[in-house]
Amino acid sequence: MLKPPPLLEEQPTQTYSPTTSSDEGVETAVEQRSNRDDEPRSILEIYTPKILTSMETVADEEAENVPDTMLQIFLQSLFPFFIGGCGSIGAGLLLTYANKELSLIKEIPEFLVLMPPLQGLRGNLDMTFSSRMSTLAHKGAFAEEGILMRVRRNAAVSEALSIVVCLVANLISLFIVHLTPDLRDSQSDEFANSTTVSNDTDTRDLSNIESSMFLTASSILSVALNCAICTTFLFTIVYYAWKHDYNPDNIVAPLGASISDMLTIGSMLFLCYLLRPYAGFSSALPNIIISISICSIPVWIMLGWKDEMAVTTAKQQCLTLVFASIVSCLAGLIQSEGAMTYPNYPAYQTLISGLAGNRGAVLASRISSYLEIHQESELGWKQRAIPFIYYRSDCSEAQTARLLLFTALPFQMFFVGISTALSFVYEPVELDWKFFLGYALVVLVQSFTILYLAQLIVFTLWKFGLDSDNHAIPLLTSAADVCGCGLLICLFLVLDKAFGCVKRIE
Numbered sequence: 128m129l130k131p132p133p134l135l136e137e138q139p140t141q142t143y144s145p146t147t148s149s150d151e152g153v154e155t156a157v158e159q160r161s162n163r164d165d166e167p168r169s170i171l172e173i174y175t176p177k178i179l180t181s182m183e184t185v186a187d188e189e190a191e192n193v194p195d196t197m198l199q200i201f202l203q204s205l206f207p208f209f210i211g212g213c214g215s216i217g218a219g220l221l222l223t224y225a226n227k228e229l230s231l232i233k234e235i236p237e238f239l240v241l242m243p244p245l246q247g248l249r250g251n252l253d254m255t256f257s258s259r260m261s262t263l264a265h266k267g268a269f270a271e272e273g274i275l276m277r278v279r280r281n282a283a284v285s286e287a288l289s290i291v292v293c294l295v296a297n298l299i300s301l302f303i304v305h306l307t308p309d310l311r312d313s314q315s316d317e318f319a320n321s322t323t324v325s326n327d328t329d330t331r332d333l334s335n336i337e338s339s340m341f342l343t344a345s346s347i348l349s350v351a352l353n354c355a356i357c358t359t360f361l362f363t364i365v366y367y368a369w370k371h372d373y374n375p376d377n378i379v380a381p382l383g384a385s386i387s388d389m390l391t392i393g394s395m396l397f398l399c400y401l402l403r404p405y406a407g408f409s410s411a412l413p414n415i416i417i418s419i420s421i422c423s424i425p426v427w428i429m430l431g432w433k434d435e436m437a438v439t440t441a442k443q444q445c446l447t448l449v450f451a452s453i454v455s456c457l458a459g460l461i462q463s464e465g466a467m468t469y470p471n472y473p474a475y476q477t478l479i480s481g482l483a484g485n486r487g488a489v490l491a492s493r494i495s496s497y498l499e500i501h502q503e504s505e506l507g508w509k510q511r512a513i514p515f516i517y518y519r520s521d522c523s524e525a526q527t528a529r530l531l532l533f534t535a536l537p538f539q540m541f542f543v544g545i546s547t548a549l550s551f552v553y554e555p556v557e558l559d560w561k562f563f564l565g566y567a568l569v570v571l572v573q574s575f576t577i578l579y580l581a582q583l584i585v586f587t588l589w590k591f592g593l594d595s596d597n598h599a600i601p602l603l604t605s606a607a608d609v610c611g612c613g614l615l616i617c618l619f620l621v622l623d624k625a626f627g628c629v630k631r632i633e
Contacts, residue, residue, distance in 0.1 A: 210386070213542075213545075214388055214389040214481070215388060215478045215482060215542065216478060216546045216549065217389045218388040218389045218391075218392045219473060219474040219476065219478050220474055220550065221389075221392050221393060221396070222392055222473040222477060223470070223471060223473045223556070225392075225396055226239070226466050226470060226473050231396070231399055231400065235338045235342055235399075237297075237300050237301060237304050237338065237339060237342055238342065238395075238399070239463040240300040240304060240459040240462075240463050241297065241300040241342060241456075241459060242392065242459060242462070243455045243456070243458040243459040243462055243480075243608050243612070244296040244300070244452040244455035244456050244459055245293070245296060245346055245349070245350065246387070246388050246391050246392070246455075246477075247451060247452065247455040247601075247604050247605055247608055248289060248292050248296060248350065248448065248451075248452060249289070249350055249353050249354075249387040249388075249390070249391050250387050250388065250484065250604050251448060251451055251601040251604055251605075252285050252288060252289055252354065252357075252448075253358070253361060253387045254488045254492075254600045255444065255596060255597055255600050255601065256281060256282075256285055256357075256358055257361045257365060257379040257492075258488075258491075258492045258496075258596040258600060259281065259436075259440070259596050260278070260281075260362055260365040261365055261375040261379060261492060261496060262495065262499055262596055263277075264365055264368070264369040264375055265496050265499070265500055266499075266500070269366060269369050276434075277434055277437075278362050279430075280430065280431035280432075280434035280437045281358075281431065281434065281436075281437045281440070282355075282358040282359075283428075283430035283431040284427070284434075284438070284441045285354050286351060286354050286355075286423075286427045287424050287427035287428050287431070287441065288445060288448060289350040289351065289354050290347060290351065290420050290421070290423070290424055291424060291445065292445075292448045293343075293346050293350050294343065294417075294421075295449050296452040296456065297346060300459060301339045303459070303460050337410050337413075340410055340413040340414060340417065341399075341403070341410075341413045342399070343413065343417055344402060344412070344413035344414075344416040345395060345398040345399045345402055346395060347416060347417065347420045348394075348416060349391060349394040349395045349398055351420070353390045353391055353394060356390065357386065357387050357390070360386070361379055364378060364379050365379050374493075388477060388481055392477075428441070439594075440594075440597050443593070443594060443597045444598070444601070447598045447601050448601050450601075450605075451602060451604065451605035452605075454605035454608070454609055455604075455605045455608045455609070457609055458480070458605070458608035458609045458611075458612040458613075461609075461612040461613060461616055462476055462612055464616070465612070465616045465619065467632065468631055468632060469619045469623075469630065469631050469632070470630060470631075470632055471556045471629070471630055472615065472616070472619060474546060474550070474556050475543075475546075475557075475566070475615055476611060478542060478546065479539070479566075479569065479570065479611040479614075479615055480607050480608045480611035480612065482538060482542070483535070483573050483577045483607045483610070483611060484577070484603060484604040484607035484608070486531045486574060486577065487577040487578060487581040487600075487604075487606075487607060488600050488603060488604070489531065490524075490527060490528055490531055490578055491581045491582075491584070491585050491599045491600055491603055492596075492600070493527060494524055494581070494582055494585045494586070494595075495585055495596050495599065498585070498586075498589045504586060504589070505520075505523070506524065506525070506586075511582060511583055512583075514575070517579065517582065518532070518579075524582065528581075528582065531574070532574055532578055535570060535571070536570050536571060536574075539567075539570045540566075540567060543563065543566065557629055557630065559622075559626075559628040559629070561622060561626055562622055562628060565618045565621070565622060566618065569614045569615060569618050572614060573607070573610050576610055577603065577606065577607050577610065580603060580606055581599070584598075584599050584602055584603065
C-alpha cells in the first residue's frame, strides 16, 4: 500500500464520523482558524488590504474635491452674471424713471433713502440663503431625506429676519431724513412746484409720520413677497446645479442679488401706488399691515424652530443684517443727494453696486465652502493682509479673485452699453466719453477693493469660529453699496465741476 506524500502527512486532518456531533466539528474549525491567526504572516499579507482601502478612500475624496479650473469658473458664472447684470440694468433704469417722472419720489423723500438698505436686505438674505444651500449641497445633504423640510424652515427664518430688519431699516431712514431737513425741504418744494401732481394723485398730502407708516407697510409687504419668490427660485437653481454636477457657488449668488434688486424696486413702486390712495384718507390700513407683520414674526420663528441650523442662523445673522442696513442707509443718503442733483445717478448706482457685490459674493461663497469642507486655508494672514501679495498668489482662491477682477471691467462696460441703448427708448443717459472713461476707473477701484475685502472678511470670520455664510455677504454687499455710491458721486462731482459734461437738475 502506498504511503501519502510527506506534506499531506504533516497536515492535521479532520475526519468525519457519524458519532461526531456538528458542534464538535464547529469547535474544531474555530480552533484551527485561531491557530492560523496566531501564526506569523508576511508584511504584504497584513498591510495590502489596508493600503488598498486607504487608496480607494483618497481617490474618492480627490474625485469629490477636484478644484474648478478657471475656464470652468468662467463658463459656469458667465450666464448668471449676464442675467444678474440685466437685473441691475432693469433696476437702475426703473429707479431713474421713478426719480424723474413719478411724484411719489418727490412727495416721500424717504423712498430713495430706504431703497439701498431694502435692496441690500433682500440681496443679503437671498445670497446667504443660497450660500447655505450651496454648502449643504457640497456636504451631500441634498441626497438625504427631509431636505425639503430643512429648506422650508430656513425660508421661514428668512421671512422673520426680513420683517425685523425691514422695520429697523425704516426707522433708520426716518432718522436720517429728520437729521437732514434739507433733503425733505428740497424734495417738498420740487413736489409743490410740479405740474404733474394732479395727474398722479388726488389725495391729501401726508405728514412725516403718515408717510413713514405708509412706506413701512409697503416695504414689509414687498420684502415678504420677494422672500417667498426668491427662496423658492434659489433653492431650485442650487438643486439643479447639484443634480448636474455644477458648482452652485459660481451660479446662484449673481442671480439671487440682482433679481432681488429688480423685484424689490418693482414691487415697492407697485405696492406704494396701490396703497397710496388708502393712506391718503386714512392711516388705518398701514397700521394694520404693520401690526399683522409684527405679530407674524413669532409664527415664522416657530415654523423654523425645529431646524437647529436655521435657528442658529437667525441668532447669528440678525445683528449682522442690522449693521449692514445701517451702513446701506448711508449709501441711501448718498443716493438721495446724488439723485436730487444728477437725474441719471440711480441708473449707474444700482449697476456698479450690484455687479461688484455679486463678484464679491461669488468669491466669498467659494472661500466659505472650501474652508467648511477642508478646515484649512491655502493662505495665511501675511499673504492676505497685503492686497498685491494676495492677488499674485498661485493658489486657486487667488486665481479666482484675479479672474473676477479682470473680467469686471468688460462686464460693466458691456452692461453700461446695454443700459445706454435701452435708455434711448425714453431719454438718453450720460453719453460723454469722459464719463465712460471715469466710470471704468471707478469700476476697477471698487472691484479691487471689494474682492480684497471678501477674502479678508471670510478668513477672519473663519479664524474666529463664526459662520461666514451668515456674516460675510451682508458685510460685503453693504460695503459695495457705500463704496459704489461714494465713488460714483465723486465721479459726477469731478466731471461736473471740471468739464460740465454730466446732466444735472437746475
